[in-house]
Amino acid sequence: MADFTCTTPLLLYPSLVLVLFFYSVNHHYRFLPSSDNIGDPSLCSDDSDNLGALRSPEALIYSSFRFPFRTNSSCRRRRGDDDLPSSNNSEKVRWEALERVEGGLAMARAAILTKAAFSRNSSYGSESLIGSVYLNPFTFHQSHREMERKFKIWAYREGDGPLFHKAPVNDIYAIEGQFMDEIETGKSPFAAKHPDEATVFYIPVGIVNIIRFVYRPYTNYARDRLQNIVKDYISVISQRYPYWNRSLGADHFLVSCHDWAPDVTAADPEFYRLFIRVLCNANASEGFVSMRDVSLPEINIPRGQLGSPHAGEPPENRKILAFFAGGPHGKVRQILFQRWKDKDRDVRVHDYLPKGQNYTKLMDQTKFCLCPSGYEVASPRIVESLYSGCIPVIIADSYVLPFSDVLDWKKFSVHIPIPKIPEIKKILEGIPEGEYLRMQRRVLQVQRHFVLNRPSKPFDMLRMVMHSIWLRRLNVRVPILQ
Structure with a gap:
């Protein structure tokens, strides 16, 4: 038998260092629940309003990328099969699916935070940041890698065109239609096959088409018709499915490049307080919240083209x-x-x-x-x-x-x-x-x-938009209800 007397310490000591390092990072950031927190009533409300914790900003956990604010009130608890709803097997399956999604997000947070700690403690990391276009290339590339593996988008099927599921793919508002078409063609690897496996939920409303077909002729610019159409759509999907209600919209989003898009949520800001808005009109003085909303690049796409960089002059x-x-x-x-x-x-x-x-x-x-x-x-x-x-x-x-x-x-x-x-x-x-x-x-x-590619490619414009949405979802932990 081979003698492992000398090789064992070489294998054991690095592993022990990694375990201690991971424990230290987790103890500081608490991206995984500890046994001390399980069942702690200060973390999850046990009253009749199980979503009460999400009604305050303390229920949101912000990532290490840009948002330093963080809280321990994650409302995520371990459960056995006896804790899941027994009256309806489909509900039990659904909550188990949500636990798998949240578990995958917890692992992603762990990998990203570990990479962030490496970049802070590594001399190589500090040298590579000099001249970089990134705030932190280590965390960004790790996060993008995790997104490629775990991010799934469910686009609701309800509604008919042209107000839903259709948007322009050319001219000034093209990014709205390009994103919608990318997700809804069924060819994207990020399109969820079933809503229970989704990380986020897409409200496929065509803001540009609503304004084009509902408001013409333009005799009245009041936003109430636009607001009512979107609110009615959310009312329908929230009655048919449990996904909006369990998060109060924190894992739901819409995408629009029209100037009126921010006004969709203006009529009922409390209802949309956690809702992710992906907007070209990202004006912080007009209610755009960078910890929740996503800034969408505006691009003018000629018909029959996608647009791409060219050499230019040296x-x-x-x-x-x-x-x-x-x-x-x-x-x-x-x-x-x-x-x-x-x-x-x-x-x-x-x-x-x-x-x-x-x-x-x-x-x-x-x-x-x-x-x-x-x-x-x-x-x-x-x-x-x-x-x-x-x-x-x-x-x-x-x-x-x-x-x-x-x-x-x-x-x-x-x-x-x-x-x-x-x-x-x-x-x-x-x-x-x-x-x-x-x-x-x-x-x-x-x-x-x-660069806009169809289908999208890693690190291009559409993937970067998805990554921005991924970050907002990564920052939120949807509670597993009793």
Whole structure:
């Protein structure tokens, strides 16, 4: 028999270190329940209102990516078969399925937090963060990997087109329809085969089509018809299925790029308090909550195309300092036009381009592309800038940028407050050449996250949108009821 006297310690000691490390991380973050917490009435309400804990923000557990707030009141308890509803076997199966989903999410949290601890304690980790476009590349890539394995979306089947299950896949609101089509074609690996296996639930309402078919002719812009259609749909699915009621909508979401989309929840903010809104109009001053809502990138997709980055000019051939061309709608653009329209050879601002000039080619020749908000904060020019290898200059206060829970926008964009619009040239000329070159390289690095593929691919735009939704779901623990 072989002698394991010398090899055993080599195997045992690293394993012991990993066990102690995992115990220490779990003790600090409590991503898995301990025996001390099981049955603790301070964690789960035992009164008639079993969802009471979810009615306060303390029931939400926020991830280590962007949201440092955390609480121990997870309302997740271990149960034996005797604790599950015995009067209805289907309910028992459903609660068992939810426990499996929550168990998978707990394992994902553990893996992500372990990777986060590694990056904090590793000299290699700190070196790799220098110059990165990510807030933390370790946690992001681990989270994306966990999402690819565990994330499942159930799209409710109720409703008929064009108000439900249909949305534009081209032009300015295209991302709304592209996401809907990706999930509802049945080809996506993230589409759940049964609602009991779902991680999140998709409300497939077409906001753009509601406004197009219900409001025309536009004689009344009151939002009540839009609000009633969505509320009635949720009323139907909440009566037919238990999923909305058991989480109060915390694992449900809608996706829309229309300017009116945030108003869907305005009529009853308490009802929608935990509901995930995936919006292009991500304005923090108008009720967008980054710990719950998702900022959706706005992209203008020509018919028959998906849009993708192109080479553009190398940095040494980009002779234009700053460029913008677009309509004068919105206060921010009016301020921009008043100061810069057709007044400077280096800061080129136009409403309509002169004949013979090409919009995309001008962006390809520009160092900094101005991205002012219009009537709302979002603008497709941010994605257009990235596609052209041009550093986006964000001129929009209170705009929560897409994927900002994982991307460090300061590394590849410039933000100019609205009051400093007259100082645009001074600010941009004050950026050292070396810093510009680093930022421009990061623009090229981040492009892949804004490419739209069908079907979607890892780390592309649709997967990044899913990852943002995944993070919000990862932050919430749905209670297992008695």
